[in-house]
Amino acid sequence: MSGTTDETPIIITSANRFGADVADPDFPVDDPMALLGLWLPENEDELRPLMTLSTLGLDGYPDSRHLLLSAFDGEALYFHTSTKSRKVAEIDADPRVGLALVWVEIGRQLTVAGDAVLLTGEEAAIAYRARSRYLQLLAWVSSDEVAALPREERLARWNDFATAHPEVPLEAPETWTGYKVIPRRLTFWRGDAEGPSTRVEYTRTGDGWTVERIAG
Numbered sequence: 001m002s003g004t005t006d007e008t009p010i011i012i013t014s015a016n017r018f019g020a021d022v023a024d025p026d027f028p029v030d031d032p033m034a035l036l037g038l039w040l041p042e043n044e045d046e047l048r049p050l051m052t053l054s055t056l057g058l059d060g061y062p063d064s065r066h067l068l069l070s071a072f073d074g075e076a077l078y079f080h081t082s083t084k085s086r087k088v089a090e091i092d093a094d095p096r097v098g099l100a101l102v103w104v105e106i107g108r109q110l111t112v113a114g115d116a117v118l119l120t121g122e123e124a125a126i127a128y129r130a131r132s133r134y135l136q137l138l139a140w141v142s143s144d145e146v147a148a149l150p151r152e153e154r155l156a157r158w159n160d161f162a163t164a165h166p167e168v169p170l171e172a173p174e175t176w177t178g179y180k181v182i183p184r185r186l187t188f189w190r191g192d193a194e195g196p197s198t199r200v201e202y203t204r205t206g207d208g209w210t211v212e213r214i215a216g
């Protein structure tokens with residue numbers, strides 16, 4: 001029937017699996033980046049966590065969208081996108097960004113304020129090779145020109161490209177790029193079914209972190 005959706009699932013590799021926590025969350029840690037490493041799943045996990053990225057819009061309004069967290073290396077959080085995207089123009093104008101991850105089932109949230117730093121082409125290509133075939137094709141086929149076509153033509157473009165490029169993995173398109181976000185503030189929120197939730201906020205100082213337990 002026209003207007004209904006078919007049952008083929010769209011494969012977007014994303015998940016929010018929680019890693020682990022410290023034994024006593026009331027006890028502040030010396031290194032919040034190590035704590036962040038505990039919360040996040042391993043980089044080798046194909047199901048990447050989903051996070052919200054907020055940028056400063058060129059029109060002055062905040063701009064947010066969901067992205068896959070490609071990796072965490074102990075110092076920065078990595079994401080990948082298209083050079084043609086709005087977020088790239090916004091980060092170019094102002095690299096200050098916000099990130100938010102949530103683990104709804106266990107009541108955990110992480111928010112980050114930090115600076116986005118552009119990756120080199122080779123650094124970005126590593127993450128492209130690790131993406132699923134679906135997401136590799138998406139990076140090639142997705143463009144404003146294709147988006148403007150009727151669905152049948154969009155599917156034809158997709159299928160033509162996939163048939164002409166059976167190689168696994170594909171080479172990254174020129175529009176593929178990536179950033180690492182270096183946190184200046186990390187806020188760990190823990191729900192508590194028996195009482196108030198708590199937030200522990202770490203703010204970067206010159207060579208260390210200040211820590212504060214705050215409401216909210």
Ligand SMILES: Cc1cc2nc3c(=O)[nH]c(=O)nc-3n(C[C@H](O)[C@H](O)[C@H](O)COP(=O)(O)O)c2cc1C
Pocket residue numbers: 012014050063064065066067068069079080081082085086087088
């Ligand atoms: C589950 C999911 C995962 C996504 N992952 C990415 C991603 O890793 N990189 C990306 O550029 N867009 C990703 N998107 C699409 C973005 O949310 C967004 O629509 C796109 O990047 C354009 O954003 P912009 O116009 O604000 O720059 C994802 C969307 C969803 C729903």
